[in-house]
Amino acid sequence: MSQKWASVKEESEAFEAEIKEIEAWWQTDRQKHIKRPYTAKSIAALRNIGMKIDYPSSAMGRKLWKIMREHSDKGTYELTFGTTEPLIAKEMAKSMQTIYVSGALCGLSQAAWPGADHADYPADLVPSVVKRIFNTQLWHDQRQTQMRMRYNEHDRQSLECLDYFLPIIADGDMGFGTLTGCMKMVRSFVDAGVAMIHIDDLALGLKRFTNGEGRTIVPTSEYLARSTTARMTFDVLGVDTMLLCRCDSDHAEFITSVIDPRDHGYVLGATREVEAFGEAVEKAKVEGKDYLSVKAEWKGRAGVMTFDEAMKSVASEEQYLEYVSGVAGQVVPLQRRRVMAREALGKDVFFDWELPRLPLGQYMWQWSTKAVIDRAVLAAPLGDVTWNKQDMRDFHTEVRKVYPDRLFAFGFTGAYDFIKAGYTQEEVETFPQDIAKMGVVWQVQPIWATQGLSLHAKQFAEKFKKEGIAGHMRDVAAPSIAGMATDKYGKPTARGDHLADAFFDVVAGVDIAEVVQ
Template identity: 55%
Template sequence: MPQLNISLDEEQAKFEADVAAIEKQWSSPRQAHLKRPYSAHTIAALRNSIDVAPTASSQQAIKLWNQLQEHNKNGTTELTFGTTEPTIVSQMAKHQQSVYVSGALCGFSEVDAPGMDACDYPWDTVPKTVAKIFKSQLWHDQRQRQFRLRHTKAQRATLENWDYMAPLVADGDMGFGNVTSTMKMAKAFVDAGVAMIHLDDLAIGMKKFTVGQGRTVVPTSEYLDRLRTVRMQFDVMGAETLLLCRCDTDHSEFISSVVDPRDHEYVVGATKRVESLQDHLAQAQAQGKDLKAARAAWKANAGLKTFDEAVQAVASEDEFKAYLSEVRREAFASLTARREIASKTVQADVFFDWERPRSAMGQYMWKPSVKTIIERAVAAAPLGDVTWARMDAPVWKDIVEFHEGVRKVYPDRLFAFGYTGDYDYGKAGFSPAQVKTLHLDLAKMGVVWQVQPIWALQGLNMVAEDFGKMWAEEGIAGYVRDVQGPALSRKPMTDGFEKLSWCGGYLADAFFETIAGEEITEKA
């Protein structure tokens, strides 16, 4: 293969032009709020020598960004839900401005080995589902356009005209491994036409569902590295694709590492000189005891506290005030720094061991608060466009504290929120009136994108079960009464195979007509 015959001056000029274009993009209204840990020169050097700009993803991202900004301006919100089925997406176009592609749903319907939401499916599963849906949106957009242009301008006023290109928001889970895995996933999403992806701070491979344990998150530093990786990949591609920074810290019980001092304030340790939890559980297992009960008994005896709580337990009121005063001089005091401060301000010995409560998988116990979530969200905000604190077992005062806390630092921050399918709002203290206006009250705090991720399981399964029962009991009579009759009598007719303008019959014929040299449009 011949070497490129290009002068060094031409090479440098092309590089400088790329740098200038990147800096212009970064200063645009769409991206001016983002802060990178790298320069435009670095990104330009990582790009291809030919233009491979991700036009579709960027167009959809800007469309979504404008929608969210408009909601923020008006105090309104987008209410969408999750699905992996293109047919359902075609109907969402009539009511939703965006579509959510959930990793949990993909894990049930889009993989060779379905299973619970353990994020153990191949990293390209959700991007492939996005690509499938995006292609279906393009097809619906194409067949609707052609059908409309079969009619005169005056006739088109009475025809359906839906925006089938609703931006797709997709689940990037935890990034699926190291930097290169996350890069490949991000690139696949952009190539698929996604408008926004979210990444969370959960620990890979540590999701549990039935053992009475909470979430495990990664250190703040690892979470930020994940976000930086996606931001870098988007920048290398020149994509406008949005990044949603999701934080799953709320109600989490473990953290995978204590490498980051920013997390030390919330890590829990034993304040009693008990055996380690691992040793205790090993002994209980050898004796045939119930491990859940053994764990609970150990926790009750260990005097579990954060280091600050351990200090407060043995210090006088004045000593603890002096301790806190010194600790707060540092933005994020490490455990080592806190021990040194305690030794100077508190007379009593402070016993604290965060190694003893570690799980068999090595996780550290910790005790996050709303303050913890705010700190993570604020640290992540410069890398992304929208913030999502997974407070899906909502406590209203915590929700208000979080969103107001982040907006004290970033007044124009946009937020997302997710609902679960089994939360008992009444039991949690929400009145029926509060539940009725919950989405509106959230919107007033800047929560411009709200999603029910699992409707395609809970909702669709219920509909299918009801129809299956009716069909088994009544046959075609029930179908005509409940489905066929109402669908065919609606104006316009409900979308289906028998509706040629929806199923693409006119588009298919248009290909034959075009090949035959016939006109497929009407003059205005």
């Protein structure tokens, strides 16, 4: 039986060297802004010491970091869109700096059983799409290099010379459950060559947007555990892969648990003694009443509000100010809030957050910009970039008060109507530039394919049916051929026919030969 170490002393020396290497790495420009809740020693103990793997994901992470820092310094931005299709990703290299892989798109176009954005597809689905796109980048770079090396320096000046290695940013959704499940998903992304992933604070299995209700989020502690798990996994693998901290608690209506005191100020409770909401829902089913109407009626009847609002509703201005002075800016559990309210009022405030719980167990939640800011600030030290929200002025200002040099990302949606939201046409035109000045260096239309690609396919199908191959030749083939790089036989170089020939030549011992124009 072979031994890994010749002696225990040698093992200890290797372990100490690993710790020092990690500590030095954490002080590099790429890593020094990250604050970890664990030590280099604990990470070293989780590594395969003596087996170093150089993941392409790390190089792509460093490349993306450089792109974002340069945009931040210049007040500029990268604007990109989402795709799951390698052929589209290949074309993006001509205009974009990055590629986005959306979980929603993967669920619609790549899952064996497609569906809406419920994050209910296999945990390795999005990493597998990233892998296909990254492999495509490798292949296009390979066939471009082989083609270019067949020409002299003068002729190469007129040939395609694209950087196909656009950093890929991918959707890690909610980390897919348990800590170990999240860790395995993150490893899959690193293996696939991703440059950055984002993980949010939504509740697994409760992602639904079609019944008129808002999101369900997890406690702050669970969200931070997900983010910590991603950072820990990057550290164990020794990669500079980036982490985008995304808080989806804006417009959240429910939370799965009240275990974390940091969430208590936003949890809603009944301020009147009524039947439990779950009982009202069951009764409404029997009577055939509309669920959303029943919920609205019950909330009004129960006097649903936060504890602070409940206190304010029964206190004098002086009493409330006394109470607020002890709560503001502090993490105060509900039990302590009750005591403070009793001391100020001389009596208890009726507040029951169990009565409003949903049939599936969630507590009702009062979202606000401050609630999102609270989470964003707590998660920021673990990540590299913060996902901005639509109402971003206050959000951006408050986060940058704590982290002045923070980088931000922003996702546009196809359904958001800027004009109806109060923007002028001129403001829409300059919106990407305006938010770039606030540090929003990466901007994305995540699910372009559900509108753009579908629209183009629909228009082509209608025209193809009407005009046949003649229309295709005129509107598709001719423009495509005119702008396409070809080899000496007129074949598109993007098809890589010459690369296959090169493989045969190398195996046969035939050296690369210069193309004579």
